[in-house]
Amino acid sequence: MTPLIRSSRRTTLALATVSALAITGTAAYAASGLAATGGATRLSGDQTAAVKKAIDGGKARNVILLIGDGMGDSEITSARYYEYGAAGRLPGIDALPLTGQYTTYSLYKDGKPDYAPDSAATGTAWATGTKTYDNAVSVDIEGKPLPTLLKLAKERGLKTGNVTTSDIQDATPAVQVANISQRSCFGPEKTSTTCPEAALENGGPGSITEQLLTTRPDVTLGGGAKTFAEKAKAGEYAGQTLAQQATARGYRTVTDVAGLEAVTEANQDTPLLGLFAPGNLPVRYTGPKATPTGGALPPVKCTANPERPSTQPTLAQMTTKAIELLDTPAAQSEGKGNGKAKGHDKGKAKGKAKGHDKANAQAKGDKGFFLQVEGASIDKQDHAANACGQIGEAIDLDEAVQAALEFAKKDGNTTVIVTADHAHTSQIVEGGSTTPGLTANLLTKDGSPLTIAYGTGAAGDSQQHTGSQLRVAGYGPQAANVVGLTDQTDMFFTISRALGLGER
Numbered sequence: 001m002t003p004l005i006r007s008s009r010r011t012t013l014a015l016a017t018v019s020a021l022a023i024t025g026t027a028a029y030a031a032s033g034l035a036a037t038g039g040a041t042r043l044s045g046d047q048t049a050a051v052k053k054a055i056d057g058g059k060a061r062n063v064i065l066l067i068g069d070g071m072g073d074s075e076i077t078s079a080r081y082y083e084y085g086a087a088g089r090l091p092g093i094d095a096l097p098l099t100g101q102y103t104t105y106s107l108y109k110d111g112k113p114d115y116a117p118d119s120a121a122t123g124t125a126w127a128t129g130t131k132t133y134d135n136a137v138s139v140d141i142e143g144k145p146l147p148t149l150l151k152l153a154k155e156r157g158l159k160t161g162n163v164t165t166s167d168i169q170d171a172t173p174a175v176q177v178a179n180i181s182q183r184s185c186f187g188p189e190k191t192s193t194t195c196p197e198a199a200l201e202n203g204g205p206g207s208i209t210e211q212l213l214t215t216r217p218d219v220t221l222g223g224g225a226k227t228f229a230e231k232a233k234a235g236e237y238a239g240q241t242l243a244q245q246a247t248a249r250g251y252r253t254v255t256d257v258a259g260l261e262a263v264t265e266a267n268q269d270t271p272l273l274g275l276f277a278p279g280n281l282p283v284r285y286t287g288p289k290a291t292p293t294g295g296a297l298p299p300v301k302c303t304a305n306p307e308r309p310s311t312q313p314t315l316a317q318m319t320t321k322a323i324e325l326l327d328t329p330a331a332q333s334e335g336k337g338n339g340k341a342k343g344h345d346k347g348k349a350k351g352k353a354k355g356h357d358k359a360n361a362q363a364k365g366d367k368g369f370f371l372q373v374e375g376a377s378i379d380k381q382d383h384a385a386n387a388c389g390q391i392g393e394a395i396d397l398d399e400a401v402q403a404a405l406e407f408a409k410k411d412g413n414t415t416v417i418v419t420a421d422h423a424h425t426s427q428i429v430e431g432g433s434t435t436p437g438l439t440a441n442l443l444t445k446d447g448s449p450l451t452i453a454y455g456t457g458a459a460g461d462s463q464q465h466t467g468s469q470l471r472v473a474g475y476g477p478q479a480a481n482v483v484g485l486t487d488q489t490d491m492f493f494t495i496s497r498a499l500g501l502g503e504r
Helices: 002-018 020-024 048-054 073-083 117-127 149-155 171-177 188-196 208-215 225-229 242-248 257-262 315-326 330-337 343-352 356-363 378-385 387-411 488-499
Strands: 061-068 098-103 158-169 219-223 253-255 274-277 371-375 414-420 427-429 438-443 451-455 469-476 484-487
Touching: 002 242, 002 257, 020 378, 061 315, 061 387, 073 387, 073 427, 073 451, 098 488, 117 149, 117 171, 117 488, 149 158, 149 171, 149 208, 149 371, 149 488, 158 171, 158 257, 158 315, 158 378, 171 208, 171 219, 171 371, 219 315, 225 242, 242 253, 253 257, 257 315, 315 371, 315 387, 371 387, 378 387, 387 414, 387 438, 484 488
Parallel strands: 061 371, 061 414, 098 484, 158 219, 158 371, 219 274, 253 274
Antiparallel strands: 098 469, 414 469, 427 451, 438 451
8 A cells, every 4th residue: 555545545534524434334354454554444445425425415304313321432432342343333323424523511500611511411402502500401501491402393393202221301311301400300209309490389390200291202212110100299180190190191101112012103192102111221231340450350241131121122123113103294193193192181182282282282294303312321331330331332322323324314314413422431441450440351352352441430439421522423414514523512503404493
């Protein structure tokens, strides 16, 4: 290979700021070929034409936003190395043709930057276009509620979905459906003491779960069933459990993969509520947690998590089903569902709705959809210094990305964006007994040791978020706006432009 060719390759990558690996689909070399000149390259010739082809400044009918919670560059790299090897690729995340980085800092209440943010503030940034304080769910630093992408999409007649592997009330899914001062206010009990301004008995909009039921996405899938056992303290459903309220308001609830597969439609007359675990969904892999001497131990393989039941749908299955249910005209469901709705929401669906739910029941036309999907426990397993747990969750997210891309390529008018909310603590380091912090030693597909270190908390403590910029990648209309260095708040405007929710 001549110096000129190598220089051209580097220049193409730098100027385009793209995942050339994703565009070319170059087959990974066997480990024995990596030492050859050019044996580890990922490009195959000039990529200019491929990059130009990927740029589309038009509008999209659908947008699918996939979030890896805590999925920094290190988390992506370790999942790739472990599952596919050094020269391998993640078939979903690495297949997006346009990539960039974005900043994620949140704010203190005095307006100054907080460089190591949490999931509530970062989720609020892309959901509303507004920086706020840690723990805030789609309210600004003054506590003012903000319109979200999901709510704006509903107001314009699009179908909407919210999918996660965490409690459906957790920060990332909550930012699309609720406005509340503290992310921990899942149900009425916690809200009364921690978020009293939002409590129904004080004239507020209610807990995150109660606001979710009012926001009424067409599809909501994840964990968090235990909160639905709490009872409303005021309002029309006072004394009823939130599960009873969901039924009274026309929701169809499913609790396992068989129930999910049996659903053939979800709309404003009969929204789908999938509750597949009391709290967070069990992760894919289990393995040794990091310890002060773990990096010096022989490398091991991750194993299937025995606590993950076969009745639990995977993130890819939830994503595929959500797309299937959302990719139907809203008007198609309007006439069918009037006789199916129950209780209070039956009247709403017949045109007697009042307030916010009136807009929900009147969505018309085949205007497309907005879907948010979260792989939540990359973050949670990072906190626990559990390398296998976080890698398995990243692979689950990658499979969901594959499902989204498959649909988008067939549809021809769908934007797919993949990113994270904040960076996290894990790092790929040299193994051995002198490595500081907590370490775990895994055996990759290459047969090489992969030592992952956690250095932001002592043994037994929760590891902490970090503040670095994050990868953001896109496919489809408006995806070129992820290229270069942007801010997390830019995501709100990119998606808004793609769906025509409001120009900027």
